[in-house]
Amino acid sequence: MKTKIPKCPKCGEEVKMLIANENNAVTYKAYMNNEDIEYDEIDSITSPKGTIFSCPHCDKKLFNDEDDAKGFLLGSKIEKGNKFYKVVEK
Numbered sequence: 542m543k544t545k546i547p548k549c550p551k552c553g554e555e556v557k558m559l560i561a562n563e564n565n566a567v568t569y570k571a572y573m574n575n576e577d578i579e580y581d582e583i584d585s586i587t588s589p590k591g592t593i594f595s596c597p598h599c600d601k602k603l604f605n606d607e608d609d610a611k612g613f614l615l616g617s618k619i620e621k622g623n624k625f626y627k628v629v630e631k
């Protein structure tokens with residue numbers, strides 16, 4: 542079975558995988574313990590944007606939603622006028 546390879550909506554290149562960039566930051570407490578600096582995790586701050594998925598060819602941000610990225614990589618949902626996913630608009 543031949544899989545349809547999705548094309549980047551920005552540059553038109555075939556995209557077999559996306560670059561996922563975790564936008565989450567972890568904040569630590571840093572304190573001295575004897576001679577060493579120690580880190581304690583305070584909180585995981587999840588950015589409202591979450592993971593950013595970008596095109597490996599043109600580096601443009603495409604999705605900020607995992608479901609959108611999945612739909613895109615599955616390749617079946619990119620027919621014209623039938624967009625199941627939301628491309629991140631600049």
Ligand SMILES: [Zn+2]
Pocket residue numbers: 549550551552553554596597598599600601
């Ligand atoms: Zn691209």
